[in-house]
Amino acid sequence: MLKKTRMLAAVGAAAAAVALATPSAIAGPTAAWTIAPAGAFTGTAGVTTLTDNVGNVIQCATASASGTASSPVAGPVLAQITGASFNAPCTGPFGSTWTVTATTPWTLNGNTPGGYAAGGGTNGTGKTTGWIGGISATVTGSSVLGPCTFKVTGTVDGAYNNPSAGGANGTLAVAPAATSPRLLTIGSKVGGGCGIVGATATFKGTYNVVAAVGGSPVISYS
Template identity: 65%
Template sequence: MRKKTRILTAVGAAAAAVALATPSAFAGPTAPWTITPAGDFNGTAGVTVLTDNNGNKIQCATSAAAGNAPTSPVSGSPAKLANITSISFNSPCTGPFSSTWTVTTKVTPPWEIWGNTYAAGAGTNSTGQTTGQIKAISATVSGSSVLGPCTFDVTGSVAAKYNNPSAGGSNGTLDTSGGGLTLTIANKVGGGCGIVGTTASFAGLYTIKSTATGTPSPVIVG
């Protein structure tokens, strides 16, 4: 019995040593994210497109956004990397059957930009790319066509990726065109809503610039 106890004790000690020397398979990533510069930023986009699951598209010619990023470092994966505190779309936007639309966004509470993974040397600008999502999206879309008036709410999350700015070159970009997540369409009111689906995707490419230091785009490293 004493020999068996000594063997079990030795095995337990060895296992403990391995556990201390090797990161737990269940532990989440601990590497911090850095955002430089932190603080306020703004974003501008050309054409953005909201496409429902029936294939209907509402296209806006331009969009503008603003938000803020926290002071680094930020821990966790996923981690909240920024808030979007205002976002607007030119009016009117255009849709099927010669329809025109207005998008009214709701940013209280703010929309949230989350990072899931970071890849050095990836992305459009080859200086690093963060993939993640934009959460807490909320907007009301209203318009009218030959089918009649229609108003509906859009909420949820979309997949996004941020390409770091290249050194001395292009600015950073926030891209939502990759798909992977869908928005929910609800509270449809009006005869023109008969063709509107129940889910939607959103595609847009925003050029991001820091307002804290002038024009440089923030650099995100995870």
């Protein structure tokens, strides 16, 4: 009788273990972002513009960025931007000159769900919409009113267009999306020249992104 009881207990324990394992087996793999190739990447841009809410524009002729992407990831963070630079001097209103110094890391994020459209984008091989978060930069220069230093922080919208098959022409277009609430905040103003500087700003620029191992990353979501 004791032996039979022990056998029944063992069978019950095994059945319980199977029951506990079954839900995860039925659920299948979790949806995730895939980036290939992952790892280190660089981005280079031509003209970038920082425009405040009263219309002042600071334009930099070139810009660059670098970072690391992981794969697969659940999101929304797809990559860490560990370096960002803007050519100096950048130009502003009335021939003024400015220097933009970034403080990183920033994050590259994908909208989850719905941030990926297969076949969308410039190259017809997929487009990812999202945003760059954790932005922090110090802008120093001189307006018609004198010297000025201020900080820019916040988030900006962005969209990554996959490269053509096997190509190195993947692009990250940074620009405000329609009806988006994302804005950069201008604060910590120091100097009389800051009297003409607004309270918020938008940023625009298009970066060509290339992986360290060659070719542009391809981003997908499934």
